[in-house]
Amino acid sequence: DAGFERHEYDVVVIGAGGAGLRAAIAAHDAGARVAIVCKSLLGKAHTVMAEGGIAASMGNVYPDDNWKVHFRDTMRGGKMLNNWRMAQLHAQEAPERVLELEEWGALFDRTPEGLISQRDFGGHRYARLAHVGDRTGLEMIRTLQQRAVALGIDVFMEFTVTEILKDSAGPGGRVSGAFGYWRETGRFVVFDAPSVVLATGGIGKSYQVTSNSWEYTGDGHALAMKAGASLINMEFVQFHPTGMVWPPSVKGILVTESVRGDGGVLKNSEGERFMFDYIPEFFKAETADTIEEAEGWYADKKNNRRPPELLPRDEVARAINSEIKAGRGSPHGGVFLDIASRRDAEFIRRRLPSMYHQFKELADVDITAEPMEVGPTCHYVMGGVEVDPDTEESILTGLYAAGEVAGGMHGSNRLGGNSLSDLLVFGRRAGHNAAYAAHRLRDARPQVSADDVRAAAAAALAPFEIEHGGENPYTIQKDLQDVMQRLVGIIRKADELRESLEEIGKLKERAKRLSVEGHRQYNPGWHLAIDLTNMLVVSECIAKAALEREESRGGHTRDDFPGPDDAWGRVNLVLTLAGGDFASPVHLEHQPLPVMPDQLRELFDA
Numbered sequence: 348d349a350g351f352e353r354h355e356y357d358v359v360v361i362g363a364g365g366a367g368l369r370a371a372i373a374a375h376d377a378g379a380r381v382a383i384v385c386k387s388l389l390g391k392a393h394t395v396m397a398e399g400g401i402a403a404s405m406g407n408v409y410p411d412d413n414w415k416v417h418f419r420d421t422m423r424g425g426k427m428l429n430n431w432r433m434a435q436l437h438a439q440e441a442p443e444r445v446l447e448l449e450e451w452g453a454l455f456d457r458t459p460e461g462l463i464s465q466r467d468f469g470g471h472r473y474a475r476l477a478h479v480g481d482r483t484g485l486e487m488i489r490t491l492q493q494r495a496v497a498l499g500i501d502v503f504m505e506f507t508v509t510e511i512l513k514d515s516a517g518p519g520g521r522v523s524g525a526f527g528y529w530r531e532t533g534r535f536v537v538f539d540a541p542s543v544v545l546a547t548g549g550i551g552k553s554y555q556v557t558s559n560s561w562e563y564t565g566d567g568h569a570l571a572m573k574a575g576a577s578l579i580n581m582e583f584v585q586f587h588p589t590g591m592v593w594p595p596s597v598k599g600i601l602v603t604e605s606v607r608g609d610g611g612v613l614k615n616s617e618g619e620r621f622m623f624d625y626i627p628e629f630f631k632a633e634t635a636d637t638i639e640e641a642e643g644w645y646a647d648k649k650n651n652r653r654p655p656e657l658l659p660r661d662e663v664a665r666a667i668n669s670e671i672k673a674g675r676g677s678p679h680g681g682v683f684l685d686i687a688s689r690r691d692a693e694f695i696r697r698r699l700p701s702m703y704h705q706f707k708e709l710a711d712v713d714i715t716a717e718p719m720e721v722g723p724t725c726h727y728v729m730g731g732v733e734v735d736p737d738t739e740e741s742i743l744t745g746l747y748a749a750g751e752v753a754g755g756m757h758g759s760n761r762l763g764g765n766s767l768s769d770l771l772v773f774g775r776r777a778g779h780n781a782a783y784a785a786h787r788l789r790d791a792r793p794q795v796s797a798d799d800v801r802a803a804a805a806a807a808l809a810p811f812e813i814e815h816g817g818e819n820p821y822t823i824q825k826d827l828q829d830v831m832q833r834l835v836g837i838i839r840k841a842d843e844l845r846e847s848l849e850e851i852g853k854l855k856e857r858a859k860r861l862s863v864e865g866h867r868q869y870n871p872g873w874h875l876a877i878d879l880t881n882m883l884v885v886s887e888c889i890a891k892a893a894l895e896r897e898e899s900r901g902g903h904t905r906d907d908f909p910g911p912d913d914a915w916g917r918v919n920l921v922l923t924l925a926g927g928d929f930a931s932p933v934h935l936e937h938q939p940l941p942v943m944p945d946q947l948r949e950l951f952d953a
């Protein structure tokens with residue numbers, strides 16, 4: 348390995364979205380030497396695409412709001428499967444993190460009194476999302492990025508990490524660094540670092556229709572598993588109710604929930620506001636059941652209950668799915684989202700500038716004059732790396748995870764706006780703890796093994812070794828997306844899930860013979876071949892856990908087990924890999940859900 352480029356840091360952060368940047372800043376502030384590594388150009392993470400806002404109970408619009416209400420909303424939105432301690436820390440610390448962002452230069456929209464404005468979103472009792480029009484993520488990334496660069500944190504961009512390296516001394520070993528390659532040259536790099544923070548985001552590219560971009564192939568999830576860490580809650584995948592459905596080239600692109608928060612309503616082909624037919628028992632007490640009450644809510648939230656269009660995402664996505672199945676869909680296989688007939692054009696263009704341009708440019712639809720056509724799109728994974736709620740360390744010493752790649756916080760369903768706040772709260776915690784852990788090891792740094800580096804290089808180069816009769820990565824990716832969309836989508840059943848596992852098994856076999864042509868210099872086929880092995884691991888985890896969980900809860904709906912089940916409501920499903928490479932079998936275990944202390948439990952009894 349002597350020929351490989353080599354760098355030494357205290358903390359290496361993989362990912363430059365909100366979680367990664369916040370972690371890097373925290374680690375730097377704690378005195379660590381930090382590197383940020385990201386697959387695309389700095390600034391191009393998922394976070395930049397976030398539209399609606401950051402959930403934080405600052406109480407600027409509704410003074411009654413506080414962390415306890417936010418905590419309760421989050422737990423109820425997640426159908427009580429959330430890690431209570433993470434949900435508590437998140438609700439308590441989010442306001443401070445938003446104010447800190449403002450201190451660092453973020454320019455939020457304002458209330459008439461000059462406070463940070465907060466908007467309504469599904470599942471949140473009060474208007475709670477701090478926002479910048481419908482471009483909140485852009486402002487968040489701009490602010491964090493500027494700060495990280497000003498602090499002098501090293502950035503490795505267009506760089507893909509392919510392995511977490513371990514020092515095998517001691518039981519189970521511990522992190523000693525990371526291995527990866529420059530996408531442009533294909534040259535390998537070894538990082539020596541006692542702490543590694545995973546902040547790699549989601550897994551959406553395993554599905555055909557998704558709001559996620561090419562980068563979200565579940566790398567962090569798979570890196571963690573291959574290194575010996577565990578995942579939880581992987582059966583819970585969020586299908587956002589409103590993605591574009593037409594034209595085909597843009598299918599899946601997100602239509603922000605703010606359209607509904609700002610007054611948009613869903614209608615079927617008969618012009619009916621169908622969400623009133625889909626209010627579940629669990630949310631009856633807090634949801635308007637007549638159009639009159641729903642309309643009254645926009646101006647008077649105290650005396651009216653929320654419109655059913657603002658139920659949590661899983662409920663709305665299922666309702667849309669049912670309408671389409673019942674033959675009441677729109678011409679291109681979605682339903683109608685109408686804000687044009689409800690708000691004036693000036694309001695729409697001011698509050699939703701990106702949506703206005705997105706539809707104008709991509710679909711030739713003027714959303715101030717006509718309704719949009721929308722349908723569910725794979726958006727977010729609630730499942731992720733199992734971490735300690737306070738430190739964000741995984742079960743592998745030295746490996747931390749924060750943001751979408753981490754599990755537990757959102758239970759079975761995430762509320763909109765709760766991701767951006769999650770990134771800030773847990774990104775900071777992860778970076779801080781990773782730095783202190785590294786500091787404690789300053790005189791006894793873990794060692795990178797030359798054999799492991801050689802093995803990592805060989806694994807990455809394997810697709811160049813097969814010259815004849817190899818498998819094309821694009822074909823396997825397409826086949827995998829087809830399996831996941833058809834058999835592990837919004838509505839699931841046992842026989843289909845079994846079939847999906849058989850199909851994924853076959854794809855894993857085929858993937859052992861992945862082959863690519865050409866050189867290591869910028870070679871997209873090779874990049875995909877590497878990413879694909881991660882997508883296969885993650886997809887198997889989703890399908891396996893989905894088959895095991897015989898109930899419907901949040902982002903997991905079983906046609907054959909339609910309701911929630913109290914016994915399952917006390918169980919997390921934990922997944923590990925039996926070996927160190929993607930082809931190893933996935934193991935699944937039941938783990939009791941941590942029990943909430945009485946003090947917090949009382950919030951629900953009331």
Ligand code: FAD
Pocket residue numbers: 361362363364365366367384385386387391392393394395396397398399400401402483484506507508509546547548549558559562566567601726727749750751752763764765766767768770
């Ligand atoms: P990301 O921002 O996804 O960043 C991941 C980083 O990891 C990237 O830099 C990537 O290059 C890097 N990476 C990945 N794999 C590797 C690898 N192998 N090697 C090196 N680097 C790697 N949430 C809200 O709370 N409010 C919203 O309004 C909202 N709107 C959204 C709108 C859209 C269109 C989408 C797609 C999501 C939205 N979300 C929203 C969800 C939220 O944006 C994401 O969950 C969140 O941004 C994820 O942040 P992250 O820091 O975990 O990861």
